[in-house]
Amino acid sequence: MTDNINFAIERNPNPADAAKIAEAHANPGFGNYFTDHMVIIDWTREAGWHDARIVPYGPISLNPANAVLHYGQEVFEGIKAYRHADGTTHIFRPDENAARLQCSSKRLALPALPTELFVESLRQLVALDEAWVPPHGEDKSLYLRPFIIANEDFLGVRAAQRATYMVIACPAGGYFSDPTQPVNIWLEAELARAGRGGTGAAKCGGNYAASLLPQETAYANGCEQVLFLDSCEGKYIEELGGMNIVFAYRDGTIVTPESDSILASITNKSLLQLAADAGMRVERRKVTIDEWREGAATGDIVEAFAVGTAAVVAPIGLLKSQDFTIENPPVTEDSVAMRLRAQLTGIQNGDVVDTHGWMVATK
Ligand SMILES: *Cc1c(COP(=O)(O)O)cnc(C)c1O
DSSP states (O other): OOSOOOOEEOOOSSOOOHHHHHHHHHSOTBTSOOOSEEEEEEEETTTEEEEEEEEESOOOOOOTTBHHHHHOOEEEOOEEEEEOTTSOEEEEOHHHHHHHHHHHHHHTTOOOOOHHHHHHHHHHHHHHTGGGSOOTTSSOEEEEEEEEEEOOBOOSSSOOSEEEEEEEEEEEOOSSSOTTSOEEEEEESSOOSOOTTSSTTSOOHHHHHHHHHHHHHHHHTTOSEEEEEOTTTSOBEEEESSOEEEEEETTSEEEEEOOTTSOOOHHHHHHHHHHHHTTOEEEEEOOBHHHHHHHHHHTSEEEEEEEETTTEEEEEEEEEOSSOEEEOOOOOTTSHHHHHHHHHHHHHTTSSOOTTOOEEEOO
16 A cells, blocks of 8 residues: 555654754764654555654554564664755655665565655655754764564564554764774674675664674774675675775775675765766775785775765774784875765765756755
8 A cells, every 4th residue: 555655744742942953963973862753654464554654753662572572573774864055955865775675675574665655754754854954064964764673463483464664863973073084994704794695785683783793892902893704705805884895996996895795885886976977997896805905015905995874985094803904095185085975975965966866855
């Protein structure tokens, strides 16, 4: 039942006042303040998607036997809304996130939410909570978190017959405190976040759960993020816990690792498109950790950066591991990472012409 695209709206009787929103905008962090409303759409095997509604933001009640609590049948998305200079608000490539959510759902045996329902849910929420989209020109945005959970009170192990889609939203600043400051990465040599035939290419909570212990090791070694290698041979570079990795070569080539267990980042896809537009050679292929070590040593690889919606582009300073360290040259304004970052955030914030039609107005 996807023809019912009418969202019933129950307004929050106690919305945040301007002072509260200003406080959230002044120092948003990531996931600290949530807007006044949230989207809910239910799904059952018999009725399909139904009962689309926007209600006041708040706790939901789940039976302790709910399948999602036991078997982790859940998928999610991350996407941002931006304030342009003329005051209008826009979301970045929501059709891409809709398609990815459908792929993730398929792998987790959850129902596929139609693209138009997904995009409309984001537009409706941003339109209603518009005051929460941070001002233009501050490198801030409204982060949207759509997700689907199995929502059936049943302990039998099978795909749930009931599911719920929700969207919550929070103002967000930079994921790392200073976007020009390189981050240090820890190379995880033993544990994997995903493997062949597993759920690595799906955006699901379980992949994140699997990355948390290695992430703790990264922190203990003075690093902000962890880099995973392929789980079969332990020699090909996969990605970070929640970000893809991209390399810039001295000859102007841009390379990102290719694997069935990498989550296809929309930020990565967009940056590679911008690089190709600028005449750079772009490659998606297997990259070994040895290629990076040797390339860094000879000066053939001049940059490495982490990419994703939350951080956009984060240059990597050091790659540390048990046995060796790779040090990248200092980041300058002229670095490929910084130039691509400036171009992408320029498009997102409406300051650079959007030749690909990536931005979707929310009204
Ligand atoms: C979400 C995510 C990314 C980044 O994808 P974007 O579409 O750029 O936000 C990268 N890796 C993993 C594991 C992710 O979950």
